[in-house]
Amino acid sequence: MTKNNEFIRIPHNAYIIVGDGRKALFLRNEGNQTTPRLKTEQVLRNDNPPTREQGSDQPGRSFASVGARRSAMEQTDWQEIGEQRFARTIADALEGLARDRDIPGFVIAAPPRTLAELRRLLDTNVKVRIIAEIDKDLTGHPVEDIERRLSAA
Known part of the structure; x- marks a missing residue:
């Protein structure tokens, strides 16, 4: 894979996917390898509120089979589960x-966590076509800024 400090040559009609756990942009390069010109092909959004807004119950408790010991169970991170599902959608x-x-x-x-989740989920047919992975969250950036970052990468 190409690292962040190497020049990335993005072929004409290649796709650039910029995503995180909440939003994914599917951009197509209408330009050439040295001067990308990105066009938005698709935008996916994940309506995933924070865990505090999704779970209303307190975490459960478990009881030891012998004695009176009790332990609290870890609270479910609903937002993380939603982000993993969204990675599957991507x-x-x-x-x-x-x-x-x-x-x-x-x-x-994508941010490192999302990138790792995508690596785990991607089919071999997609993996063999990956030109580069960039471990940065560029989701909130305008397309022109993403173009600049990719041509300077």
């Missing part, structure tokens, strides 16, 4: 693109 969309279109490659930009 992976499914990438698999569909790889299967249905002749795409020369993918560049994936």
Whole structure:
């Protein structure tokens, strides 16, 4: 994989996926390898409120089979579960693109946790087409800024 400080050559019609646990942008390079010109093809959103807004009950307690010892169970992180499900949605969309279109490659930009989850979920047909992985959250950046970052990467 290409590291953050190396120059990334993004072929014409390659897809750049910029995502995190809440939003994913599917951008297609209409430019050339040295001067990307990105066009938004699809935006996926995950309506995933914080855990405090999703879970209303207190964490459960367990009782020892012998004696009177009790322990608290860890509270479920509903937001993290929602982000993992969203990573599956992104992976499914990438698999569909790889299967249905002749795409020369993918560049994936995501925070480290999301990137790791995507690596775990991606099909081999997608993995072999990955040109570069960028472990940065660029989701909130305008497309022009993403273009600049990729051409300077």
